[in-house]
Amino acid sequence: MSKVRIYTLAKDLGLENAKLLEILDGLGVAYKSVSSTIEEDTVVLIKEILAEEGAAEAQAPAATPETQPTAAAEKDTAEKATGQTNTAQQDRAEAKTEQTSEPASTSEAPAAATPAAAPAQDIPHRAPVVTIMGHVDHGKTSLLDYIRKTKVAAKEAGGITQHVGAFEAQTSKGKIVFIDTPGHEAFTTIRARGANVADIAIIVIAADDSLMPQTREAIAHAQAAKVPMLVAINKVDLPQADPERVKTDLTQLNLVPEEYGGDVIVVPVSARTGEGVEDLLEYISLTAELEDLRADPKGEFAGVVIEGKVDRQAGVLATVMVQEGTLHVGDFLVVGESYGKIKAMTDSNGGRIKDAGPSTPVQVLGFSEVPSSGEKVQAAKNEHAAREIIAARAQDRRDAENARTQRRLTLEEMMGPLGTVRTVNLILRADTQGSVEAIQGILARKESDDVKINVMLAGIGAPTEGDVLLASTAEATILCFSVTASGGVKKIADTKGVDIKSFRIIYELIDEVDRLLKGNLEPVFEEQYLGRAEVRMVIHHPKSGNIAGSYVTDGSLKRNAKAKVTRGKEVVYEGTIVGLKRFKDDVREVQTGYECGINVDWDGVKEGDIIEASEMVEVEQA
Numbered sequence: 001m002s003k004v005r006i007y008t009l010a011k012d013l014g015l016e017n018a019k020l021l022e023i024l025d026g027l028g029v030a031y032k033s034v035s036s037t038i039e040e041d042t043v044v045l046i047k048e049i050l051a052e053e054g055a056a057e058a059q060a061p062a063a064t065p066e067t068q069p070t071a072a073a074e075k076d077t078a079e080k081a082t083g084q085t086n087t088a089q090q091d092r093a094e095a096k097t098e099q100t101s102e103p104a105s106t107s108e109a110p111a112a113a114t115p116a117a118a119p120a121q122d123i124p125h126r127a128p129v130v131t132i133m134g135h136v137d138h139g140k141t142s143l144l145d146y147i148r149k150t151k152v153a154a155k156e157a158g159g160i161t162q163h164v165g166a167f168e169a170q171t172s173k174g175k176i177v178f179i180d181t182p183g184h185e186a187f188t189t190i191r192a193r194g195a196n197v198a199d200i201a202i203i204v205i206a207a208d209d210s211l212m213p214q215t216r217e218a219i220a221h222a223q224a225a226k227v228p229m230l231v232a233i234n235k236v237d238l239p240q241a242d243p244e245r246v247k248t249d250l251t252q253l254n255l256v257p258e259e260y261g262g263d264v265i266v267v268p269v270s271a272r273t274g275e276g277v278e279d280l281l282e283y284i285s286l287t288a289e290l291e292d293l294r295a296d297p298k299g300e301f302a303g304v305v306i307e308g309k310v311d312r313q314a315g316v317l318a319t320v321m322v323q324e325g326t327l328h329v330g331d332f333l334v335v336g337e338s339y340g341k342i343k344a345m346t347d348s349n350g351g352r353i354k355d356a357g358p359s360t361p362v363q364v365l366g367f368s369e370v371p372s373s374g375e376k377v378q379a380a381k382n383e384h385a386a387r388e389i390i391a392a393r394a395q396d397r398r399d400a401e402n403a404r405t406q407r408r409l410t411l412e413e414m415m416g417p418l419g420t421v422r423t424v425n426l427i428l429r430a431d432t433q434g435s436v437e438a439i440q441g442i443l444a445r446k447e448s449d450d451v452k453i454n455v456m457l458a459g460i461g462a463p464t465e466g467d468v469l470l471a472s473t474a475e476a477t478i479l480c481f482s483v484t485a486s487g488g489v490k491k492i493a494d495t496k497g498v499d500i501k502s503f504r505i506i507y508e509l510i511d512e513v514d515r516l517l518k519g520n521l522e523p524v525f526e527e528q529y530l531g532r533a534e535v536r537m538v539i540h541h542p543k544s545g546n547i548a549g550s551y552v553t554d555g556s557l558k559r560n561a562k563a564k565v566t567r568g569k570e571v572v573y574e575g576t577i578v579g580l581k582r583f584k585d586d587v588r589e590v591q592t593g594y595e596c597g598i599n600v601d602w603d604g605v606k607e608g609d610i611i612e613a614s615e616m617v618e619v620e621q622a
């Protein structure tokens with residue numbers, strides 16, 4: 001007897017997945033997700049139920065003006081099942097009329113041509129916002145490229161995605177918005193925010209590499225953000241690809257793939273050949289449909305900054321994701337403590353647009369200051385209202401700062417200055433706000449109880465003469481990411497003895513920070529055992545005093561090592577091996593199994609004593 005997947009059956013029957021799940025719930029049939037399979041018996045039962053419902057509907061007097069009998073029947077069915085009047089089917093019909101808000105869907109859309117006859121309070125569906133996360137080089141950019149049919153990876157320095165972007169993709173399943181989150185650990189901050197902006201997370205895992213540290217991190221972020229997760233096993237075209245290993249590895253994280261009886265959807269794909277990409281899009285659509293994502297284009301505007309930067313020609317540009325309401329050219333927007341009036345908007349293809357509804361990423365021109373990634377964007381009625389919002393926020397911030405200052409003073413008074421803590425002063429310069437924040441995020445995690453990092457200034461653009469002056473008085477290092485100092489600034493830095501270090505690859509910058517941190521750490525030494533020797537005879541030397549004629553029983557003994565002399569259980573002397581001889585020769589080291597003469601600069605040594613040697617070694621600090 002053959003089995004059928006739930007979403008395939010829903011498609012065949014022209015039903016919403018949610019509706020079919022309701023019927024299955026009613027029948028008490030267990031399933032994990034829409035891609036679970038059900039028995040043919042159950043399919044027969046479902047068909048009978050639907051036929052009965054259809055017959056009942058046909059007998060009932062037409063209560064609504066809807067022209068589509070299928071939509072009406074399903075509406076009624078769903079109402080019976082849920083007890084609600086706002087059915088998914090009805091909303092889908094409305095969403096269709098919104099054009100841009102239609103979520104990807106695999107089921108039919110019977111009411112597509114019908115203008116929304118639903119009550120005004122019903123909120124239409126919106127397109128899902130998807131973030132692609134995973135380990136570096138596992139193919140996130142390539143996968144997006146394949147979906148967008150453009151080449152982005154080739155343009156990036158060092159092959160690493162440097163900025164967050166967002167793109168709309170018109171797929172065969174409808175509109176899906178992808179947030180292109182960078183892969184390297186450095187961008188954890190942005191990635192975390194990416195997951196929060198996103199409705200669905202795709203975890204890309206290379207089939208030839210399996211789970212890597214950033215894969216685990218990405219999974220943790222998606223879990224923390226409580227967004228549904230799909231796993232794309234990429235690079236399945238490679239001969240060494242081992243998708244089964246990836247699935248097994250996933251189970252170790254309690255992520256059990258469906259085919260192993262779990263509920264994690266795992267899709268094998270190749271960004272190179274395109275294999276499986278359609279399936280992935282279909283799963284995204286299915287997940288989105290179940291999430292029942294809605295936003296009101298007529299509601300109050302709410303959005304989030306994905307990325308902010310300064311363009312030499314255009315000025316401040318910000319990518320904003322519209323989450324609620326609609327943005328219009330000419331609107332006043334407030335972000336943090338700055339505001340702007342939208343002078344122009346472009347969509348993800350670079351085309352000028354005048355309005356942007358929910359789930360639309362737009363590049364906005366008109367902010368006076370570069371907004372930070374992840375910041376919330378609010379609309380203001382007019383300039384006056386925008387200023388008022390900012391004034392209130394500035395006051396809140398000042399109040400909070402004052403409270404912090406007071407707390408710090410009290411602490412200092414109580415504890416006094418912490419003289420042992422060292423501080424590394426840094427000035428950060430990067431090409432975008434996103435990069436600045438990402439680097440700051442990492443730096444914060446690198447601080448320890450012994451070394452503090454003081455970012456004196458963090459800004460966008462090349463370092464200035466002012467930065468150099470600040471660095472020289474504060475003994476700070478200037479770290480640049482994707483920006484370089486002009487010749488003039490470099491010259492001043494040279495004369496002032498200020499280091500300006502520029503990097504195009506984030507982890508090289510981080511390596512430099514590690515070096516700076518190490519340079520500022522007090523070295524930590526640890527006593528390390530070397531070996532021991534048994535004193536077999538004591539020889540008196542007229543110049544050096546008593547020499548212990550010994551036999552090395554373990555490890556080795558070294559000249560200048562620390563020496564501990566024990567007699568029975570008692571430590572009788574602690575000093576240094578000032579002399580070590582083999583026959584008449586001075587030696588540096590004597591190994592196990594050899595006899596030697598040991599001078600510990602103590603005449604009390606006796607036959608039968610044990611001399612234990614150890615040395616102080618510098619330990620690597622984390």
Ligand SMILES: Nc1nc2c(ncn2[C@@H]2O[C@H](COP(=O)(O)OP(=O)(O)OP(=O)(O)O)[C@@H](O)[C@H]2O)c(=O)[nH]1
Pocket residue numbers: 134135136137138139140141142143153159160161182183184234235236237238269270271272273
């Ligand atoms: N054979 C094969 N190679 C792939 C596939 N997907 C990506 N690659 C290659 O893997 C390398 C890394 O791909 P990217 O798309 O840059 O990876 P990424 O995860 O975006 O990397 P970062 O942006 O650096 O985090 C590139 O050389 C790609 O050509 C695939 O499906 N098959």
